Amino acid sequence: MKPARFDYYNVETIDQVHKLIADNPDVRVIAGGQTLVPMLSMRLARPSAVVDIMRIDQLSKIDEKAGSIRVGAAVRQAALLAWPRLAEKQPLLAAALPWVGHAQTRNRGTICGSIAHADPSAELPLVLVALNGVVRAFKQTGKTSSARGRLFVGPMTTARSDDEIIEAVLFPLRENGKGYAFNEFGRRHGDFAIVSCAAVADAKEVRLTVGGVADRPASIQIQAASDAEAALILNDFAWSLQARDDLHASAEYRRQLVRQMGLRTICEARQCIA
Amino acid sequence: MHRVSADTLYKVKFELNGISVEGFAEPRTLLTDFLRHQLGATGTHVGCEHGVCGACTVQIDGEPARACLTLAVQVDGSSLKSVEGLTPEPGRLSIIQESFRKHHALQCGFCTAGILMSLDAFLKTHTHPGEDELREYLSGHICRCTGYGPIVAAALDAAAKLREGNDA
Numbered sequence: 001m002k003p004a005r006f007d008y009y010n011v012e013t014i015d016q017v018h019k020l021i022a023d024n025p026d027v028r029v030i031a032g033g034q035t036l037v038p039m040l041s042m043r044l045a046r047p048s049a050v051v052d053i054m055r056i057d058q059l060s061k062i063d064e065k066a067g068s069i070r071v072g073a074a075v076r077q078a079a080l081l082a083w084p085r086l087a088e089k090q091p092l093l094a095a096a097l098p099w100v101g102h103a104q105t106r107n108r109g110t111i112c113g114s115i116a117h118a119d120p121s122a123e124l125p126l127v128l129v130a131l132n133g134v135v136r137a138f139k140q141t142g143k144t145s146s147a148r149g150r151l152f153v154g155p156m157t158t159a160r161s162d163d164e165i166i167e168a169v170l171f172p173l174r175e176n177g178k179g180y181a182f183n184e185f186g187r188r189h190g191d192f193a194i195v196s197c198a199a200v201a202d203a204k205e206v207r208l209t210v211g212g213v214a215d216r217p218a219s220i221q222i223q224a225a226s227d228a229e230a231a232l233i234l235n236d237f238a239w240s241l242q243a244r245d246d247l248h249a250s251a252e253y254r255r256q257l258v259r260q261m262g263l264r265t266i267c268e269a270r271q272c273i274a
Numbered sequence: 275m276h277r278v279s280a281d282t283l284y285k286v287k288f289e290l291n292g293i294s295v296e297g298f299a300e301p302r303t304l305l306t307d308f309l310r311h312q313l314g315a316t317g318t319h320v321g322c323e324h325g326v327c328g329a330c331t332v333q334i335d336g337e338p339a340r341a342c343l344t345l346a347v348q349v350d351g352s353s354l355k356s357v358e359g360l361t362p363e364p365g366r367l368s369i370i371q372e373s374f375r376k377h378h379a380l381q382c383g384f385c386t387a388g389i390l391m392s393l394d395a396f397l398k399t400h401t402h403p404g405e406d407e408l409r410e411y412l413s414g415h416i417c418r419c420t421g422y423g424p425i426v427a428a429a430l431d432a433a434a435k436l437r438e439g440n441d442a
Contacts, residue, residue, distance in 0.1 A: 001323040005280035008301030008347050016275045030345075037343040038324035041304070048280075050301065052348065078337070102414030104392060105325060107337040108344065189413040 003040035007049040012056060017165050018140050020051050025162050027051055031074055034101065034109035035117040059167065064089070068134070068170035077106035077114070077124075090174050091272075092131060092198055095182035096123045102190040112166045115151075118158045121192040121212035123184070125152055129217040130198035130209035133171045137164035152216035174274075178202050181268035183261050187248065194249045195257035199269035206266050208234075213241040213254050227263065234262045278347060286350045290315065291359030299346035306330045308346035309356060317357035317387050321416075328415035331388035332356045338392045338414075357387040360394060369439065370394060370432040379428035381419035389415045389425060397433050401440070405430065 009027075011017055020027050028047035030036050031054060039045040053059060059074035062083050069090055071080055077100050080086065080093070087094035100106060100114065100123045114124040115135060128135070128151070135147045140163040151158050160166070174180070184196040193212040200207050209219040220237045222230055238258035243251035278284040283298035290313065297312030306323070309315045309332070321329035323342045330341040333355040360368045367375065370393055380386040389412065396411055397403065403411075408429050412422060 002304070002307075003302040005300065005302055007280050008278040008284075008345070010276040010278075010347075012275065030348075033345065033348065034325060034340075034343050037304075037345065040302070041323055041342070054348075098410075102328070103396075103411055104328060104331050104338045104340055104414045105343070108334070108339045189410050 001041045003037075004043055004046045006040070006047055009049060009051040010055060011051055011053065014056060014058075014138050014165060014167075017051055017053060017056075018138070018163065020049065021163060021165075022140060024049060029053055029116075029165060031113040032076055032109040033113075034105045035113060035119075053165075064173070065170070068172050069093070070168050070170050071111045072168045073110065073112040073166050075111055077101070077109050077111055078103070080111055081106065088174070090131070090171050090180075092127055092180040092182055092200065093171055095180070096127045096184075096196075096198065099123050099182075099184050099190070099193070099196070105190075112169050115169055116158065116160070116166055118152050118154075118156050118216070119192065120152075120155045120214065120216050121194075121196070123182075123193065123196060123211070126196055126198055126209055126211035126217045127171070127182075128169065129219060130200055130207070131172050133169060135160075135169050136167045138167050139164055155215045177273060179269040179271065179273035181265045181272065183265045183268075185257055185261060195254055195261060197258075197261050197265040199262075199265040201266065201269035201273055203273065206269055208237075208262055208266055210237075210241065210258055210262065213238075213243045213258060222266065227267070230266060231259065231263055234259050237262070284347055284350075286346050288349050288351060289353040291355055297346075301345065301347055303346045305332070305341040305344040305346050305349060309341060312346075315356055315358055319384055319387050321384065321388075326416070327385070327388075328392070329385050329388045331391045331415070333391055333395055336395065338395045355391070355394075357390055360390060368394075369435045370397065370428070373428040373432040373435065374425075377424045377428035377431060379420060379424040380417075385415055385417045389417070393429055393432070397429070397436055401433065401437055403429065403433050 026048045030050045054074050059072040061072045081097045137145050179201045181199045184193045186193050196211040198209045205223045211217045238255040243254040245251050278301050286299045287296040306320050309318045319329040321327035325340045325343045332341045
């Protein structure tokens with residue numbers, strides 16, 4: 001398992017990345033490499049060139065901006081997890097991040113890289129959808145584009161076009177009057193989720209987002225209902241996700257996790273409305 | 275902008291266990307292979323080669339990371355520590371290694387180098403680790419021999435010894 005040959009570029013500016021991509025659409029961006037390198041090794045990805053963006057200064061910042069936490073494309077997962085008062089600023093992000101890979105991969109892997117990879121069972125795409133966060137990208141034209149909600153179009157597939165380079169992801173800050181909860185079930189802590197659930201609740205309604213079942217994170221809005229009513233709604237939702245059997249779990253098992261863990265996550269989010 | 279073309283060998287230089295080292299790598303050369311084949315540092319083991327097993331874990335600028343998920347060209351100019359750098363002097367074991375021996379925390383030993391590199395970093399920042407916390411941290415490593423019990427016992431014992439050492 002060794003990667004096929006590729007050229008390696010180390011760049012300092014976004015313009016250099018655009019230039020490389022304009023000249024050769026077969027260029028892949030590498031940041032932390034925690035998803036791209038295994039793909040290269042297994043030769044599931046065979047780009048003719050790889051461009052390393054970790055030395056572009058403007059991409060390495062985490063800051064608070066206009067009601068959001070803005071995380072640059074070169075910010076490693078461990079850096080965000082260690083960001084002061086993360087749990088206070090966005091409890092869902094703080095709850096989900098320890099489930100992203102292992103400490104050893106979070107030290108290298110980036111937030112935006114995981115989102116760009118769009119694995120349907122990964123935690124960060126789930127959190128992005130649950131919070132209705134925004135992904136900002138630089139376009140070749142020098143403009144920036146933003147995608148909210150419609151970014152994920154299928155397994156490992158986003159709506160990002162070749163000339164768009166992710167600049168940052170914006171996670172909305174915690175809002176007063178809202179409660180957040182996250183749960184995951186997997187064979188081992190840090191493995192890809194069999195099912196993961198994120199809920200955002202306010203006094204009127206709760207939005208549950210589920211990962212690991214459909215081909216991308218899927219959400220449902222549930223109006224204030226009794227637990228019994230919510231359970232019925234969740235049953236329909238579980239069936240609507242078109243769960244499939246695989247090596248790790250049967251479709252039936254996944255549906256059951258959506259019902260049970262979904263309800264528990266909803267209850268937890270409601271309980272911690274602050 | 276710096277370009278290394280696919281078929282050229284690039285001179286990669288970094289610090290390994292406090293010593294400046296260099297060797298030649300293609301862009302596609304993984305850090306595991308660079309350490310073992312270019313530098314002859316075979317203490318770092320190659321297991322699954324896709325980031326799951328943890329056997330190849332080394333410290334890059336003080337942080338544990340998978341050498342198999344890192345290109346050698348990415349660590350140019352960094353400071354690395356591998357299992358060879360743990361012993362305080364030839365013929366002596368570090369506190370963590372000594373605890374592993376005492377608690378029989380290895381059988382075949384294939385996963386051990388990676389686990390030691392993770393624990394070496396972890397116990398520096400977590401001086402009073404709880405068992406649950408340790409088990410979660412060790413989830414980044416697969417050991418098929420021990421069942422993890424002795425590894426956790428060794429880590430707890432090492433943490434206590436390191437505390438004593440710091441108090442003295």
